[in-house]
Amino acid sequence: MSATVVTVTSGKGGVGKTTTTANLAVALAAGGQKVVCIDGDIGLRNLDVILGLENRIVYDLVDVVEGRCRLKQAMIRDKRLQELYLIPAAQTRDKNAVSPSDMVRLTDDLREEFDWVLIDSPAGIERGFRNSVAPADTVLVVTNPEVSAVRDADRIIGLIESEEKGPARLILNRVNYEMVKRGDMLTSDDVLELLAVELIGIVPEDDHVIMSSNRGQPVALDPKTRAGTAFQNIARRLRGEDVPFMNLEVKEDIFQKLSRLIRPGGN
Amino acid sequence: MTVETQIVHIKGIKDGLLVTIGEGDWPRAQSTLLSSIVEKASFFQGARLAMEVGNRVLHAAELGALRDRLSDQGVSLWAVISSSPVTEQTAQVLGLATRLSMPRPERSVRPLDTTLEGENGVFIRRTLRSGFRIASHGHISVMGDINPGAEVIAGGSIVVWGRVRGSVVAGADGDESAVVCALALDPTQLRIANLVANLPGKKAVSQPVCASIRNGIITVEPWKPKER
Numbered sequence: 001m002s003a004t005v006v007t008v009t010s011g012k013g014g015v016g017k018t019t020t021t022a023n024l025a026v027a028l029a030a031g032g033q034k035v036v037c038i039d040g041d042i043g044l045r046n047l048d049v050i051l052g053l054e055n056r057i058v059y060d061l062v063d064v065v066e067g068r069c070r071l072k073q074a075m076i077r078d079k080r081l082q083e084l085y086l087i088p089a090a091q092t093r094d095k096n097a098v099s100p101s102d103m104v105r106l107t108d109d110l111r112e113e114f115d116w117v118l119i120d121s122p123a124g125i126e127r128g129f130r131n132s133v134a135p136a137d138t139v140l141v142v143t144n145p146e147v148s149a150v151r152d153a154d155r156i157i158g159l160i161e162s163e164e165k166g167p168a169r170l171i172l173n174r175v176n177y178e179m180v181k182r183g184d185m186l187t188s189d190d191v192l193e194l195l196a197v198e199l200i201g202i203v204p205e206d207d208h209v210i211m212s213s214n215r216g217q218p219v220a221l222d223p224k225t226r227a228g229t230a231f232q233n234i235a236r237r238l239r240g241e242d243v244p245f246m247n248l249e250v251k252e253d254i255f256q257k258l259s260r261l262i263r264p265g266g267n
Numbered sequence: 268m269t270v271e272t273q274i275v276h277i278k279g280i281k282d283g284l285l286v287t288i289g290e291g292d293w294p295r296a297q298s299t300l301l302s303s304i305v306e307k308a309s310f311f312q313g314a315r316l317a318m319e320v321g322n323r324v325l326h327a328a329e330l331g332a333l334r335d336r337l338s339d340q341g342v343s344l345w346a347v348i349s350s351s352p353v354t355e356q357t358a359q360v361l362g363l364a365t366r367l368s369m370p371r372p373e374r375s376v377r378p379l380d381t382t383l384e385g386e387n388g389v390f391i392r393r394t395l396r397s398g399f400r401i402a403s404h405g406h407i408s409v410m411g412d413i414n415p416g417a418e419v420i421a422g423g424s425i426v427v428w429g430r431v432r433g434s435v436v437a438g439a440d441g442d443e444s445a446v447v448c449a450l451a452l453d454p455t456q457l458r459i460a461n462l463v464a465n466l467p468g469k470k471a472v473s474q475p476v477c478a479s480i481r482n483g484i485i486t487v488e489p490w491k492p493k494e495r
Contacts, residue, residue: 099335099336099338099339100332100335101335101336125398130331130335134335151415151416152397154396154397154414154415154416155396155397155398155416157396158395158396158397158398158399162327163327163328163331164326164327164328194414194415194432196394196412
């Protein structure tokens with residue numbers, strides 16, 4: 001087995017990197033793949049919370065790098081999915097506790113045993129970002145349809161190119177179809193026109209994401225939700241499947257449809 | 268003070284240390300440099316390093332790896348001086364200085380201090396994404412877009428075969444005859460010489476245009492070959 005190392009990054013904070021990492025990990029593992037995710041956000045760890053594994057942390061990434069434990073000891077196995085593991089970040093240290101070459105060594109040790117190594121990058125363009133991108137085979141950039149998030153995505157895509165890790169692929173997260181339809185939100189075409197990279201997924205805004213994150217049950221475990229399906233689709237595309245993009249339009253009943261036809265553009 | 272080895276030469280300069288890498292293969296040069304730094308760790312701790320690499324061609328992976336390994340040793344690499352344009356570009360992309368006299372990229376471009384007889388220019392064949400900055404006393408042509416957050420500053424004119432959405436400054440050394448041409452012009456900011464363009468708000472001009480100074484204001488006009 002030789003794993004593909006996927007780094008999820010964004011530049012801007014709060015666009016959904018950790019949620020995306022957790023959900024892709026869950027979706028890949030649910031598809032029978034052997035997955036380990038690494039929380040690269042040393043000092044501000046979150047991935048363990050979203051995955052619902054926080055109370056099982058004994059050792060972390062920095063313990064491994066500094067030789068206080070073996071790699072195996074820091075790997076927390078998920079109870080729901082047998083083939084899903086997490087290497088948590090240290091909460092009491094900072095990004096400088098790990099170097100890009102440490103990350104390359106660490107992932108090289110993991111490659112043998114897994115199909116996928118997912119790295120959740122911290123926000124920003126400094127050491128933590130470089131640590132997370134250094135071992136990557138492929139980089140996913142998460143952004144929201146907002147001007148500031150897109151600007152930061154553009155910057156990060158440029159940096160990924162200059163680290164010779166490109167071309168990055170894009171996940172457009174938290175798309176509110178209603179707002180797009182009203183012309184109040186950037187469309188995926190607007191975003192792609194500027195960023196000029198391959199789109200690997202569009203995730204609709206979905207209340208289930210926050211609800212399930214709070215419970216430590218990633219939304220991809222529940223494919224009945226729209227966001228869950230979107231993450232499942234991204235996981236399949238990562239595996240090389242050709243999955244059509246889902247229709248983001250919220251279903252409206254016949255009366256809503258009629259009233260829209262009668263009063264075009266009016267609300 | 269001078270540390271002498273066959274391939275790596277380290278000396279103190281005004282603002283930090285200058286490492287000169289001689290002929291020889293890069294991995295050996297790199298390991299020699301790192302081992303001499305490890306040997307005298309206390310001396311190098313917190314040092315600012317400029318590196319002269321001659322005409323050696325270095326790519327981002329090599330230079331980035333060295334920068335990281337140096338930073339592991341508490342040494343910050345801030346400049347790479349090279350006569351190879353590839354290496355120079357790599358250094359710029361990594362945000363490193365490429366001249367010792369220019370301490371760090373700064374916003375303003377110093378006026379031309381040389382009398383250039385001919386025209387000189389730079390050709391950049393890529394899209395400039397947010398955070399990239401290209402500055403030259405000559406003309407600059409870009410084949411690709413200039414995205415919001417990118418900056419292009421030229422002493423002469425700027426010609427863009429693509430869309431301009433970032434900041435562009437032409438005639439930065441005071442040349443009022445400088446122009447900015449682009450296939451589509453919707454800049455964050457556009458300046459020519461000392462003037463700032465009054466941009467027409469949201470609506471982008473999405474046809475080939477040319478901006479120049481007419482009667483003391485920056486005027487943007489559709490490109491009509493016949494008039495020129």
